[in-house]
Amino acid sequence: MRFRRSSALACATGALLIAGSGVASATLTQNTANCGGSAVITNPEGAVYRVDATMARATIPREGVVQWQGHANPLSGYSGAVKVVIGPVSVQLGSWDGALSKAAASGVKEIPKAFKSVPPGLYRVSGFHSGAGGRCEGSILLEIEGSPLSTPVGAGVVGATAVAALATVGAGLARKKVGV
Amino acid sequence: MKRRGRPVLGAIAGFFLGLLGAFDLMMFKVRPLDSVSVIGLPILGLVVGLLLAFAAPFGRRGPAS
Numbered sequence: 001m002r003f004r005r006s007s008a009l010a011c012a013t014g015a016l017l018i019a020g021s022g023v024a025s026a027t028l029t030q031n032t033a034n035c036g037g038s039a040v041i042t043n044p045e046g047a048v049y050r051v052d053a054t055m056a057r058a059t060i061p062r063e064g065v066v067q068w069q070g071h072a073n074p075l076s077g078y079s080g081a082v083k084v085v086i087g088p089v090s091v092q093l094g095s096w097d098g099a100l101s102k103a104a105a106s107g108v109k110e111i112p113k114a115f116k117s118v119p120p121g122l123y124r125v126s127g128f129h130s131g132a133g134g135r136c137e138g139s140i141l142l143e144i145e146g147s148p149l150s151t152p153v154g155a156g157v158v159g160a161t162a163v164a165a166l167a168t169v170g171a172g173l174a175r176k177k178v179g180v
Numbered sequence: 181m182k183r184r185g186r187p188v189l190g191a192i193a194g195f196f197l198g199l200l201g202a203f204d205l206m207m208f209k210v211r212p213l214d215s216v217s218v219i220g221l222p223i224l225g226l227v228v229g230l231l232l233a234f235a236a237p238f239g240r241r242g243p244a245s
Binding site for chain 2: 164175
């Protein structure tokens with residue numbers, strides 16, 4: 001009975017953790033520099049994906065060509081960075097700085113080949129751009145398309161999870177404790 | 181005679197089940213790898229593993245005569 005009550009509590013806590021993920025935060029949490037931008041990504045099969053700075057969640061392919069454009073108020077002594085959040089730490093993907101930023105920029109870039117080995121999934125990417133006169137800051141949930149089993153890392157994690165689940169159940173197998 | 185499972189195995193396996201579960205949730209696009217899932221789920225897994233080990237609900241054959 002005590003075990004059942006404890007298990008129900010553990011399951012309820014787990015459900016709360018998962019349900020909490022549904023809360024989508026605003027993409028731009030601070031925007032005093034009038035920042036904005038968008039990208040159109042075309043994958044090798046010709047499918048088109050659109051990402052905008054106003055979106056809270058976007059889907060992107062693992063390969064393709066990106067046509068991007070961005071704008072912000074010209075800032076002097078500017079700097080910025082983009083990071084991906086992994087647990088309690090953030091891994092920096094890129095950064096920039098300079099004396100005076102442009103009001104607008106655009107370009108075309110191919111997604112790096114190395115990106116193909118990144119496991120598909122849901123990633124929170126955050127970034128900022130700031131300088132004298134303004135700052136913009138925000139985050140977006142990026143959904144990298146594909147099956148978790150399509151990369152060696154993804155397949156390994158799924159397999160390891162199954163092994164850990166079996167071991168956890170194995171720990172609950174009754175055995176005799178002699179002398180008690 | 182009392183019966184119980186393997187608490188050390190339960191704690192270790194439960195911890196890794198929680199940690200790997202956080203990666204699975206990320207890969208199956210349920211939730212990103214944030215602090216709550218990376219820290220919370222392994223702790224939850226450890227607790228569940230320990231509870232399972234102490235309760236040992238599997239493989240019981242009824243009271244010993």
